Amino acid sequence: MEIAGLRKEIGLLREQNERIIVESNLWKEEAARPGNKRGSVVIGTPDGTNRGTPKPRCTGSVRDGETGDRWKEEYRNLRSLHRLANIEAEALKEKRAEAERKRMEAEKQVKALEEQMSKLTAECGNAKTVGGTNLKERMEEVAVRSVRKGVKATPGRAGGKSTVTEINDHGAYRGTMSSQGHYDRNERDRERNEWDRGRRDRDSTDEHGERRPYRPPTCFACHEVGHYANQCPNRSKRYSNVRPSTSLESRRARSPRRYEPRSREPSPTLDPQIRSTIEKLGKSVAIMEEHYATEREKREQKARKKLEKEEAQRREAEEATLLEEEHITAEKKARRRKQKLMLEDQRRAEMQKDLQIQLAMHVGDLEDRLIQRLNQAVGGPSKQYRGKKKVSYRSDVDESTSSQGDASDISVTQELGACVDRLKISEKRKRGPEPVFEDPSPPMELPAKRTPKRGILKPVKLTG
Numbered sequence: 001m002e003i004a005g006l007r008k009e010i011g012l013l014r015e016q017n018e019r020i021i022v023e024s025n026l027w028k029e030e031a032a033r034p035g036n037k038r039g040s041v042v043i044g045t046p047d048g049t050n051r052g053t054p055k056p057r058c059t060g061s062v063r064d065g066e067t068g069d070r071w072k073e074e075y076r077n078l079r080s081l082h083r084l085a086n087i088e089a090e091a092l093k094e095k096r097a098e099a100e101r102k103r104m105e106a107e108k109q110v111k112a113l114e115e116q117m118s119k120l121t122a123e124c125g126n127a128k129t130v131g132g133t134n135l136k137e138r139m140e141e142v143a144v145r146s147v148r149k150g151v152k153a154t155p156g157r158a159g160g161k162s163t164v165t166e167i168n169d170h171g172a173y174r175g176t177m178s179s180q181g182h183y184d185r186n187e188r189d190r191e192r193n194e195w196d197r198g199r200r201d202r203d204s205t206d207e208h209g210e211r212r213p214y215r216p217p218t219c220f221a222c223h224e225v226g227h228y229a230n231q232c233p234n235r236s237k238r239y240s241n242v243r244p245s246t247s248l249e250s251r252r253a254r255s256p257r258r259y260e261p262r263s264r265e266p267s268p269t270l271d272p273q274i275r276s277t278i279e280k281l282g283k284s285v286a287i288m289e290e291h292y293a294t295e296r297e298k299r300e301q302k303a304r305k306k307l308e309k310e311e312a313q314r315r316e317a318e319e320a321t322l323l324e325e326e327h328i329t330a331e332k333k334a335r336r337r338k339q340k341l342m343l344e345d346q347r348r349a350e351m352q353k354d355l356q357i358q359l360a361m362h363v364g365d366l367e368d369r370l371i372q373r374l375n376q377a378v379g380g381p382s383k384q385y386r387g388k389k390k391v392s393y394r395s396d397v398d399e400s401t402s403s404q405g406d407a408s409d410i411s412v413t414q415e416l417g418a419c420v421d422r423l424k425i426s427e428k429r430k431r432g433p434e435p436v437f438e439d440p441s442p443p444m445e446l447p448a449k450r451t452p453k454r455g456i457l458k459p460v461k462l463t464g
Contacts, residue, residue, distance in 0.1 A: 013085055017089070024075070027071075139281045219232050
């Protein structure tokens, strides 16, 4: 209901806000109309059907003193109303969000309670299904029902009770009480009162099941009606009017009797057939209990074995995953070590190659300088040729191969250098005679002769 009320209030505020916005737009359009400038006369106001209060028509310019102030005041009022509407809308939004949050929390609590109830129901159901049948309860119910019915009205049985039976029963009761030892006096009084109360309850019901009125309790100390001896207010006088003990044994002091002996009702006897049936049912119940106990032990043992098996499987899976992870990590380490060794070998090979190249270059330079000095020292003065000399060309490939040779290829480099020195421009290739064909055939068109330009030769690959 609270959410519905909030929604209704929000709808009303939205309608009011839209109405105010429409009205303010109408006034703005009227103020910005081309014919409504300074020095002009306002003819009338626009007809706003959704306006709350009609505005009076006024003459004069909008920017004049009193009229302009009125327009500004109205515009301020509209803005303030719009602001208040926005504030109220925000407050309502916050209230709605708070209500929604509370509703979600309540739903979460309800879900949690439902889950708990379902768990408890499942547990109760499992607990109920574990046990056996209610055979024991039914047996007890049958036995109690047979006892409540009393003695059957058969011709051979006497309906009344004899005084001899009552006396014997009372003596048995006293004998059992004496055989159990010396009870506390208050304990004996409590047991006797309970026994008397139960007998009065049994005697108070007649044959038709209606209760008969019974006499109130009588105190055996003061002989007053309405309380018992242990509740007597004159407890100091409780033994004043009591009869002396009639015991023949003078050495033993006995407590005075505070009540007259009453006959005790004999305990009801069960039919032998019912007794045999109960015994058979008890034996069958014991057998069933043993069977259920053995079945329960078997189920527990089976569940224990299943849990142990699952635990062993889980441990094996964990060990397998650990071994696999260790194997993967070892492979990664070996791969990294191998890559590191390969990189180290490559770096050493590159360094060795660089050293060999540099050594070969230095040795070649030394040999060239040594040969040059020997030629200068041994040979005569060199002839100086005048005029044009033959131009020899050296290819870049040969230069690069000669400069990058190693120490073992020094002689090959020298031979290549000598061959390059002997290179020169060869004469033009002379064409041979044209072939003559016996069979008449169209003349063969040969490509145009192209003579290479002077000074341009393709590099020749020389092999030693």
